[in-house]
Amino acid sequence: MIRKIISGGQTGADQAALDAAIKLGIPHGGWIPKGRLTEKGPLSSKYDLKEMPATAYASRTEQNVIDSNGTLIISHGELTEGSDYTRKMALKHQRPWLHVNLNKTPAFKAATLIRAWIMENTIEILNVAGPRESKDDRIYQDVLKIIESTYYLELMKTSRPELERLRHNDPRTPEKQPQTVQEAIARLISELPLKDKTTIANMAESELARLKSLLGSHILEKFGLWSGNEKLAKSCLAIADHPLHDEGDALNIIIKELWQELQMTHRLRIIK
Numbered sequence: 001m002i003r004k005i006i007s008g009g010q011t012g013a014d015q016a017a018l019d020a021a022i023k024l025g026i027p028h029g030g031w032i033p034k035g036r037l038t039e040k041g042p043l044s045s046k047y048d049l050k051e052m053p054a055t056a057y058a059s060r061t062e063q064n065v066i067d068s069n070g071t072l073i074i075s076h077g078e079l080t081e082g083s084d085y086t087r088k089m090a091l092k093h094q095r096p097w098l099h100v101n102l103n104k105t106p107a108f109k110a111a112t113l114i115r116a117w118i119m120e121n122t123i124e125i126l127n128v129a130g131p132r133e134s135k136d137d138r139i140y141q142d143v144l145k146i147i148e149s150t151y152y153l154e155l156m157k158t159s160r161p162e163l164e165r166l167r168h169n170d171p172r173t174p175e176k177q178p179q180t181v182q183e184a185i186a187r188l189i190s191e192l193p194l195k196d197k198t199t200i201a202n203m204a205e206s207e208l209a210r211l212k213s214l215l216g217s218h219i220l221e222k223f224g225l226w227s228g229n230e231k232l233a234k235s236c237l238a239i240a241d242h243p244l245h246d247e248g249d250a251l252n253i254i255i256k257e258l259w260q261e262l263q264m265t266h267r268l269r270i271i272k
Helices: 013-024 057-066 081-092 107-120 137-156 163-167 181-191 196-199 205-222 230-239 248-268
Strands: 004-006 070-075 099-100 127-131
Touching: 004 013, 004 230, 013 127, 057 081, 057 127, 070 081, 070 107, 070 137, 081 099, 081 127, 099 107, 107 163, 107 230, 127 163, 137 230, 181 205, 181 230, 181 248, 196 248
Parallel strands: 004 127, 070 099, 070 127
Antiparallel strands: none
16 A cells, blocks of 8 residues: 655646645655746745755656655656656666656546556655646646545445455355446335335435435445445546545445436336
8 A cells, every 4th residue: 555655746736646645644755956946936835845966857856766665657648758757767767667647548548557566576665747737737636536545445345344245154145245336226226116116216316315325235235335345436436527536426426327327217207
Protein backbone atom coordinates (compact mmCIF):
# COMPACT_ATOMS: atom_id res chain seq x y z
CA MET A 1 0.00 0.00 0.00
CA ILE A 2 1.25 3.48 -0.84
CA ARG A 3 2.44 5.30 2.28
CA LYS A 4 3.72 8.48 0.59
CA ILE A 5 3.24 10.34 -2.70
CA ILE A 6 5.90 12.71 -4.00
CA SER A 7 6.22 14.95 -7.05
CA GLY A 8 8.08 18.00 -8.34
CA GLY A 9 5.28 20.44 -7.51
CA GLN A 10 4.73 21.72 -11.05
CA THR A 11 1.23 22.65 -12.23
CA GLY A 12 -0.80 19.86 -13.84
CA ALA A 13 0.06 16.24 -13.05
CA ASP A 14 2.47 17.02 -10.18
CA GLN A 15 0.02 19.14 -8.19
CA ALA A 16 -2.85 16.73 -8.91
CA ALA A 17 -0.87 13.92 -7.24
CA LEU A 18 -0.13 16.10 -4.22
CA ASP A 19 -3.77 17.18 -3.92
CA ALA A 20 -4.90 13.55 -4.14
CA ALA A 21 -2.51 12.65 -1.31
CA ILE A 22 -3.81 15.49 0.86
CA LYS A 23 -7.43 14.51 0.16
CA LEU A 24 -6.76 10.85 0.96
CA GLY A 25 -4.76 11.58 4.10
CA ILE A 26 -1.53 10.16 2.66
CA PRO A 27 1.77 11.89 3.52
CA HIS A 28 3.22 13.81 0.58
CA GLY A 29 6.48 15.49 -0.32
CA GLY A 30 9.20 15.70 -2.93
CA TRP A 31 11.80 18.12 -4.20
CA ILE A 32 11.09 21.41 -5.99
CA PRO A 33 13.49 23.94 -7.59
CA LYS A 34 14.88 26.73 -5.43
CA GLY A 35 12.27 29.43 -4.79
CA ARG A 36 9.52 26.77 -5.01
CA LEU A 37 9.47 27.49 -8.72
CA THR A 38 6.47 26.58 -10.93
CA GLU A 39 5.21 28.03 -14.19
CA LYS A 40 2.63 30.07 -12.23
CA GLY A 41 4.98 31.35 -9.57
CA PRO A 42 6.05 29.98 -6.16
CA LEU A 43 4.26 26.83 -5.02
CA SER A 44 1.78 27.28 -2.18
CA SER A 45 3.11 26.61 1.31
CA LYS A 46 0.32 24.04 1.85
CA TYR A 47 2.49 21.58 -0.08
CA ASP A 48 5.26 20.05 2.03
CA LEU A 49 8.06 20.02 -0.55
CA LYS A 50 11.77 20.66 -0.03
CA GLU A 51 13.75 23.16 -2.11
CA MET A 52 16.73 22.14 -4.20
CA PRO A 53 19.90 24.29 -4.04
CA ALA A 54 19.36 25.43 -7.66
CA THR A 55 16.44 26.53 -9.85
CA ALA A 56 16.93 23.83 -12.51
CA TYR A 57 13.94 21.53 -13.02
CA ALA A 58 16.13 18.62 -14.13
CA SER A 59 17.92 18.21 -10.80
CA ARG A 60 14.68 17.97 -8.80
CA THR A 61 13.27 15.50 -11.34
CA GLU A 62 16.24 13.20 -10.82
CA GLN A 63 16.17 13.52 -7.03
CA ASN A 64 12.48 12.60 -6.85
CA VAL A 65 13.18 9.47 -8.89
CA ILE A 66 16.02 8.55 -6.51
CA ASP A 67 13.92 9.13 -3.38
CA SER A 68 10.99 6.96 -4.52
CA ASN A 69 10.41 3.22 -4.96
CA GLY A 70 8.81 3.78 -8.37
CA THR A 71 7.77 6.53 -10.78
CA LEU A 72 4.36 6.84 -12.40
CA ILE A 73 4.09 9.08 -15.46
CA ILE A 74 0.60 9.94 -16.73
CA SER A 75 -0.01 11.79 -20.00
CA HIS A 76 -2.31 12.24 -22.95
CA GLY A 77 -0.06 10.95 -25.71
CA GLU A 78 3.60 9.97 -25.92
CA LEU A 79 6.17 11.31 -23.48
CA THR A 80 7.92 14.57 -24.32
CA GLU A 81 10.21 17.12 -22.65
CA GLY A 82 10.23 16.87 -18.84
CA SER A 83 8.06 13.76 -18.74
CA ASP A 84 10.45 11.92 -21.04
CA TYR A 85 13.39 13.12 -18.94
CA THR A 86 11.68 11.59 -15.90
CA ARG A 87 11.54 8.25 -17.74
CA LYS A 88 15.25 8.51 -18.58
CA MET A 89 16.11 9.18 -14.93
CA ALA A 90 14.12 6.13 -13.84
CA LEU A 91 16.10 4.03 -16.33
CA LYS A 92 19.40 5.61 -15.23
CA HIS A 93 18.80 4.80 -11.59
CA GLN A 94 17.15 1.44 -12.28
CA ARG A 95 13.89 2.37 -10.57
CA PRO A 96 10.54 0.82 -11.57
CA TRP A 97 8.53 3.15 -13.81
CA LEU A 98 5.18 3.04 -15.54
CA HIS A 99 3.83 5.28 -18.28
CA VAL A 100 0.05 5.50 -18.72
CA ASN A 101 -1.07 7.08 -21.98
CA LEU A 102 -4.66 8.17 -21.41
CA ASN A 103 -5.22 8.49 -25.16
CA LYS A 104 -4.95 4.70 -25.30
CA THR A 105 -5.99 3.61 -21.79
CA PRO A 106 -9.36 4.58 -20.23
CA ALA A 107 -9.16 6.03 -16.73
CA PHE A 108 -10.77 3.04 -14.96
CA LYS A 109 -8.40 0.61 -16.68
CA ALA A 110 -5.47 2.88 -15.86
CA ALA A 111 -6.31 2.68 -12.15
CA THR A 112 -6.31 -1.13 -12.20
CA LEU A 113 -3.02 -1.27 -14.15
CA ILE A 114 -1.38 1.16 -11.72
CA ARG A 115 -2.61 -0.79 -8.71
CA ALA A 116 -1.21 -4.04 -10.12
CA TRP A 117 2.14 -2.36 -10.91
CA ILE A 118 2.37 -0.89 -7.39
CA MET A 119 1.72 -4.28 -5.79
CA GLU A 120 4.10 -6.13 -8.12
CA ASN A 121 6.94 -3.73 -7.30
CA THR A 122 6.05 -3.25 -3.60
CA ILE A 123 5.97 0.51 -4.05
CA GLU A 124 5.45 2.48 -0.85
CA ILE A 125 6.84 5.87 -1.92
CA LEU A 126 5.31 6.77 -5.28
CA ASN A 127 6.74 9.52 -7.48
CA VAL A 128 4.14 10.97 -9.88
CA ALA A 129 5.00 13.00 -12.96
CA GLY A 130 3.42 14.22 -16.17
CA PRO A 131 2.74 17.34 -18.25
CA ARG A 132 2.32 20.77 -16.75
CA GLU A 133 -0.99 22.59 -17.04
CA SER A 134 0.09 24.86 -19.92
CA LYS A 135 0.89 21.77 -22.00
CA ASP A 136 -2.26 19.81 -21.09
CA ASP A 137 -5.26 21.50 -19.46
CA ARG A 138 -7.01 18.14 -18.84
CA ILE A 139 -4.19 16.38 -17.03
CA TYR A 140 -4.87 17.74 -13.53
CA GLN A 141 -8.42 16.37 -13.24
CA ASP A 142 -7.51 13.04 -14.85
CA VAL A 143 -4.50 12.42 -12.62
CA LEU A 144 -6.47 13.42 -9.51
CA LYS A 145 -9.24 10.93 -10.34
CA ILE A 146 -6.84 8.11 -11.26
CA ILE A 147 -4.75 8.42 -8.08
CA GLU A 148 -7.91 8.42 -5.95
CA SER A 149 -9.36 5.45 -7.82
CA THR A 150 -6.12 3.48 -7.50
CA TYR A 151 -6.09 4.08 -3.74
CA TYR A 152 -9.71 3.07 -3.26
CA LEU A 153 -9.33 -0.08 -5.37
CA GLU A 154 -6.60 -1.22 -2.99
CA LEU A 155 -8.63 -0.17 0.05
CA MET A 156 -11.66 -2.14 -1.15
CA LYS A 157 -9.48 -5.20 -1.72
CA THR A 158 -7.91 -5.19 1.74
CA SER A 159 -10.58 -3.69 3.99
CA ARG A 160 -12.34 -6.94 4.91
CA PRO A 161 -9.78 -9.78 5.16
CA GLU A 162 -11.80 -11.69 7.75
CA LEU A 163 -14.86 -11.82 5.50
CA GLU A 164 -12.66 -12.88 2.59
CA ARG A 165 -11.42 -15.87 4.58
CA LEU A 166 -14.97 -16.76 5.58
CA ARG A 167 -16.12 -16.58 1.97
CA HIS A 168 -13.53 -19.15 0.87
CA ASN A 169 -14.35 -21.48 3.78
CA ASP A 170 -18.15 -21.24 3.58
CA PRO A 171 -19.56 -24.03 1.37
CA ARG A 172 -22.95 -22.29 1.26
CA THR A 173 -21.58 -19.29 -0.64
CA PRO A 174 -22.26 -19.62 -4.39
CA GLU A 175 -19.10 -19.97 -6.43
CA LYS A 176 -20.39 -17.81 -9.28
CA GLN A 177 -20.81 -14.16 -8.38
CA PRO A 178 -21.71 -11.37 -10.81
CA GLN A 179 -18.59 -10.09 -12.54
CA THR A 180 -20.17 -7.00 -14.08
CA VAL A 181 -22.88 -4.50 -13.21
CA GLN A 182 -24.98 -5.92 -16.05
CA GLU A 183 -24.74 -9.42 -14.56
CA ALA A 184 -25.65 -8.07 -11.13
CA ILE A 185 -28.74 -6.32 -12.51
CA ALA A 186 -29.81 -9.41 -14.43
CA ARG A 187 -29.49 -11.48 -11.23
CA LEU A 188 -31.55 -8.99 -9.22
CA ILE A 189 -34.28 -8.78 -11.87
CA SER A 190 -34.53 -12.57 -11.97
CA GLU A 191 -34.86 -12.74 -8.17
CA LEU A 192 -37.27 -9.86 -7.52
CA PRO A 193 -41.05 -10.46 -7.57
CA LEU A 194 -42.99 -8.60 -10.27
CA LYS A 195 -44.61 -6.36 -7.67
CA ASP A 196 -41.22 -5.24 -6.33
CA LYS A 197 -39.86 -4.60 -9.81
CA THR A 198 -42.85 -2.41 -10.61
CA THR A 199 -42.51 -0.55 -7.33
CA ILE A 200 -38.81 0.16 -7.96
CA ALA A 201 -39.48 1.27 -11.53
CA ASN A 202 -41.94 3.89 -10.32
CA MET A 203 -39.73 5.32 -7.59
CA ALA A 204 -38.32 8.83 -7.93
CA GLU A 205 -34.54 9.08 -8.02
CA SER A 206 -34.66 10.84 -4.66
CA GLU A 207 -36.14 7.65 -3.15
CA LEU A 208 -33.21 5.40 -4.09
CA ALA A 209 -31.73 5.73 -0.59
CA ARG A 210 -34.74 3.75 0.64
CA LEU A 211 -34.02 1.09 -1.97
CA LYS A 212 -30.42 0.92 -0.74
CA SER A 213 -31.62 0.15 2.77
CA LEU A 214 -33.88 -2.63 1.45
CA LEU A 215 -31.47 -4.35 -0.96
CA GLY A 216 -28.09 -3.19 0.27
CA SER A 217 -27.12 -6.03 2.59
CA HIS A 218 -28.24 -8.65 0.08
CA ILE A 219 -26.16 -7.14 -2.73
CA LEU A 220 -23.08 -6.55 -0.59
CA GLU A 221 -23.08 -10.10 0.81
CA LYS A 222 -24.39 -12.24 -2.04
CA PHE A 223 -22.52 -10.41 -4.80
CA GLY A 224 -19.24 -10.41 -2.88
CA LEU A 225 -18.69 -6.66 -2.52
CA TRP A 226 -18.12 -7.13 1.21
CA SER A 227 -15.53 -9.82 0.54
CA GLY A 228 -13.58 -8.36 -2.35
CA ASN A 229 -15.36 -9.08 -5.66
CA GLU A 230 -12.77 -7.05 -7.55
CA LYS A 231 -14.21 -7.61 -11.03
CA LEU A 232 -17.61 -6.28 -10.01
CA ALA A 233 -15.96 -3.33 -8.27
CA LYS A 234 -14.01 -2.53 -11.44
CA SER A 235 -17.21 -2.72 -13.49
CA CYS A 236 -18.86 -0.23 -11.11
CA LEU A 237 -15.82 2.04 -11.41
CA ALA A 238 -16.06 1.95 -15.21
CA ILE A 239 -19.63 3.31 -15.04
CA ALA A 240 -19.01 5.87 -12.29
CA ASP A 241 -18.00 9.44 -13.09
CA HIS A 242 -16.13 9.72 -9.77
CA PRO A 243 -13.80 7.56 -7.66
CA LEU A 244 -15.37 4.81 -5.55
CA HIS A 245 -14.48 5.29 -1.89
CA ASP A 246 -15.77 1.95 -0.63
CA GLU A 247 -18.20 -0.89 -1.33
CA GLY A 248 -21.09 1.42 -0.45
CA ASP A 249 -20.29 3.59 -3.47
CA ALA A 250 -20.23 0.51 -5.68
CA LEU A 251 -23.61 -0.47 -4.23
CA ASN A 252 -25.02 2.93 -5.22
CA ILE A 253 -23.94 2.37 -8.82
CA ILE A 254 -25.68 -1.04 -8.99
CA ILE A 255 -28.90 0.27 -7.45
CA LYS A 256 -29.10 3.26 -9.77
CA GLU A 257 -28.45 1.08 -12.82
CA LEU A 258 -31.13 -1.38 -11.63
CA TRP A 259 -33.62 1.47 -11.21
CA GLN A 260 -32.86 2.83 -14.70
CA GLU A 261 -33.24 -0.63 -16.26
CA LEU A 262 -36.58 -1.27 -14.56
CA GLN A 263 -37.84 2.17 -15.57
CA MET A 264 -37.58 1.04 -19.18
CA THR A 265 -39.34 -2.27 -18.66
CA HIS A 266 -41.70 -2.02 -15.66
CA ARG A 267 -42.74 1.58 -15.29
CA LEU A 268 -46.51 2.15 -15.18
CA ARG A 269 -47.69 4.45 -17.95
CA ILE A 270 -51.05 6.20 -18.23
CA ILE A 271 -52.79 5.35 -21.51
CA LYS A 272 -55.07 8.10 -22.79
